[in-house]
Amino acid sequence: MYSDEILAEKIAVGEIDLMSEIIDRYESKLRRYIIRMTGNQSEADDILQDVFLKCFTNIKSFDTKQRFSPWIYRITHNEAVNKLRKKRAVPFSQFDTLEYDFGDNIESTIRTDTQVSEQYDHNQLREVLEQLPAAHREVLILYFYDELSYTEISDILRIPVSSVGVKISRAKELLVKHLKHLYE
Numbered sequence: 155m156y157s158d159e160i161l162a163e164k165i166a167v168g169e170i171d172l173m174s175e176i177i178d179r180y181e182s183k184l185r186r187y188i189i190r191m192t193g194n195q196s197e198a199d200d201i202l203q204d205v206f207l208k209c210f211t212n213i214k215s216f217d218t219k220q221r222f223s224p225w226i227y228r229i230t231h232n233e234a235v236n237k238l239r240k241k242r243a244v245p246f247s248q249f250d251t252l253e254y255d256f257g258d259n260i261e262s263t264i265r266t267d268t269q270v271s272e273q274y275d276h277n278q279l280r281e282v283l284e285q286l287p288a289a290h291r292e293v294l295i296l297y298f299y300d301e302l303s304y305t306e307i308s309d310i311l312r313i314p315v316s317s318v319g320v321k322i323s324r325a326k327e328l329l330v331k332h333l334k335h336l337y338e
Contacts, residue, residue, distance in 0.1 A: 156175070158221075158222035159221070162213055162216045162218060165210070165213050166216065173206075173209075176209065177206055184202055184205060187227070187300055188202060188230060190295045191231075191235075191238070191295065193284065201233045208233070209229055212229075221309075224309030227296075227309075278333065279329075282336070283329060286328060289325075290321075291325070294322065294326070
């Protein structure tokens with residue numbers, strides 16, 4: 155089994171049949187990420203097709219000395235953001251119909267705030283997260299749900315690693331603030 159970077163290198167030199175291995179490795183992860191960003195499963199499928207097409211057409215520009223995962227997530231991020239910009243407004247009512255797992259990671263982090271504590275349920279957390287501005291929602295998704303490192307998030311968002319922690323902290327504060335407003 156090849157690493158992602160070796161696969162990319164082999165695809166770049168003409169072994170295009172290996173693209174199916176990249177798709178197998180990343181399809182479900184990227185689909186979940188796109189759904190979390192856009193709130194729409196059918197759009198996610200369209201965006202995902204564009205992501206893999208761009209990945210394939212630009213694979214020669216991938217620096218195999220770097221990690222592949224942040225590179226493909228960056229393409230995915232750009233495609234999702236472009237789609238959101240075109241729409242100008244993201245209707246999140248579609249989240250209710252999705253199988254959308256908000257992991258225990260963020261819930262345990264948010265529950266450390268004693269004023270919020272056990273007062274909210276899983277669905278309320280989801281609703282509040284969906285209402286956050288895209289930049290805040292995105293950094294929480296990348297860190298807590300996709301479990302990416304600060305370095306990987308830095309590569310995807312093209313911000314300094316030192317800024318990642320600040321963005322996560324601010325996003326969590328905003329999330330807690332919104333949760334508190336539910337009980338005022």
